[in-house]
Amino acid sequence: MKISIIIxxxxxxxxxxxxxxKIAMDMGNDTQIIDLVQEDLPLYTPTNQExxxxxxxxxxLNQTITNSEGMIFVAPEYNGGIPPSLTSAxxxxxxxxxxxxxCFNGKPAAIATHSGxxxxxxxxxxxxxxxxxxxxxxxxxxxxxGNKAFNPESAQEVIxxxxxxxx
Numbered sequence: 001m002k003i004s005i006i007i008x009x010x011x012x013x014x015x016x017x018x019x020x021x022k023i024a025m026d027m028g029n030d031t032q033i034i035d036l037v038q039e040d041l042p043l044y045t046p047t048n049q050e051x052x053x054x055x056x057x058x059x060x061l062n063q064t065i066t067n068s069e070g071m072i073f074v075a076p077e078y079n080g081g082i083p084p085s086l087t088s089a090x091x092x093x094x095x096x097x098x099x100x101x102x103c104f105n106g107k108p109a110a111i112a113t114h115s116g117x118x119x120x121x122x123x124x125x126x127x128x129x130x131x132x133x134x135x136x137x138x139x140x141x142x143x144x145x146g147n148k149a150f151n152p153e154s155a156q157e158v159i160x161x162x163x164x165x166x167x
Contacts, residue, residue: 001163002030004068008075008086010037012114012144017074019150020112020142024072024159034064036085043084044091054096061089062096065103070110070166072159073130074142077115077122082129090133105134108165110158112142119143138162 003024007017017033024031039057042048065071075086094100111126113119120143127137138161144150 001166002067002069003032003072003159003162004065004070005031005033005072005074006036006065006086006089007033008036008073008083008089010035013074013076016112016114016142016144016150017072019152020072020074020155020159023152023155027156027159027163029159029163032064034061036089039089041085041089041092044088044095049092049095054092058092058096062093062103065093068107070108070162071104071135072110072112072162073126074112074114075122075126076113077117077119080121080125082122082125086126087129090129094133101134104130107135108138108162109135110138110141110162112155112158114144116146119145136165138165 005017005021007014021031021033075083093103109130111123113122123141130137140158142155142158
């Protein structure tokens, strides 16, 4: 399966994404990391859309995600919610084609976080938003924080479900 791991922060979440990527690749999946911090997209606002248009990097991101068969979103909890880099990227992608759900609709997704707090709020927020844009979010998630270490076997089970939903 062609899986895109979309990372919305660096440091511990980037390290988590790399661990997930290794497991997914060891399972035979074609896996890539899309680092939204490195993408450095401008904040989505209608004014920016009018002023900038749809930038080539957003069109490329849309194409990359459209070509993905499944996605794993890795994001920390920002004040009980989703980081601005992820929310803004989804907003840009939703206006970058005629079908605002086009690159997401009907695809399986998994969610993961490393958060200084509990991480439950960002997982719930991602589950809600990704479901709204048409993704089928796997029931299990990957959660690490100061009290909960990375569990490779659990991550492998999440990826198995993602792949199963993608077939």
